[in-house]
Amino acid sequence: DQQVKQNSPSLSVQEGRISILNCDYTNSMFDYFLWYKKYPAEGPTFLISISSIKDKNEDGRFTVFLNKSAKHLSLHIVPSQPGDSAVYFCAARRINSGYALNFGKGTSLLVTP
Amino acid sequence: DAGVIQSPRHEVTEMGQEVTLRCKPISGHDYLFWYRQTMMRGLELLIYFNNNVPIDDSGMPEDRFSAKMPNASFSTLKIQPSEPRDSAVYFCASSLSGRPNTEAFFGQGTRLTVV
Numbered sequence: 001d002q003q004v005k006q007n008s009p010s011l012s013v014q015e016g017r018i019s020i021l022n023c024d025y026t027n028s029m030f031d032y033f034l035w036y037k038k039y040p041a042e043g044p045t046f047l048i049s050i051s052s053i054k055d056k057n058e059d060g061r062f063t064v065f066l067n068k069s070a071k072h073l074s075l076h077i078v079p080s081q082p083g084d085s086a087v088y089f090c091a092a093r094r095i096n097s098g099y100a101l102n103f104g105k106g107t108s109l110l111v112t113p
Numbered sequence: 114d115a116g117v118i119q120s121p122r123h124e125v126t127e128m129g130q131e132v133t134l135r136c137k138p139i140s141g142h143d144y145l146f147w148y149r150q151t152m153m154r155g156l157e158l159l160i161y162f163n164n165n166v167p168i169d170d171s172g173m174p175e176d177r178f179s180a181k182m183p184n185a186s187f188s189t190l191k192i193q194p195s196e197p198r199d200s201a202v203y204f205c206a207s208s209l210s211g212r213p214n215t216e217a218f219f220g221q222g223t224r225l226t227v228v
Binding site for chain 1: 117144148154155156158161163168169204206208210216217218220221222
């Protein structure tokens with residue numbers, strides 16, 4: 001039962017344009033959301049997060065938006081750079097479940113020059 | 114800090130053999146997680162520990178899988194006997210409770226191939 005869903009397996013964007021990666025979740029008990037970035041042959045690395053009490057968090061070129069009513073979050077990368085090409089995983093944590101994360105299947109982003 | 118260290122990086126074994134994956138978490142972290150990545154299921158949580166105690170092993174697929182954490186600096190994930198469908202990348206991650214940002218730090222993973 002996939003509680004965190006990333007419905008786009010891949011995305012291709014031109015350098016300098018905006019990349020928008022989407023994520024949907026089904027469990028209303030999730031209270032904290034994270035995005036991880038993964039390069040081939042490496043482990044996922046933390047990128048940005050957002051608490052359920054907020055609707056936006058920004059860190060440089062990366063912004064995460066949360067729409068709780070729609071159970072949807074998105075990651076915006078502006079401007080996109082070739083080095084951003086990687087697999088992006090959306091993850092969520094459930095209230096009172098410790099610090100275990102539920103991950104989506106990932107979206108492979110390719111930024112072309 | 115060297116980060117989360119996993120060994121081996123790659124493991125190829127024959128069906129029926131025992132496989133042991135190892136993990137050294139970041140010093141001072143009190144949570145340790147084992148994840149498995151496959152094309153079909155993505156990143157799925159197998160088990161996690163808090164202060165060396167297993168908290169939730171509901172993600173462990175079968176009794177063939179077992180995990181231990183004998184001390185704060187070492188954990189193992191064992192598969193016995195291994196089967197071809199266990200082929201995947203296994204990640205270990207650790208995190209520190211009590212921080213505002215509770216992100217987990219991942220190791221580089223062990224790519225397991227069972228033939």
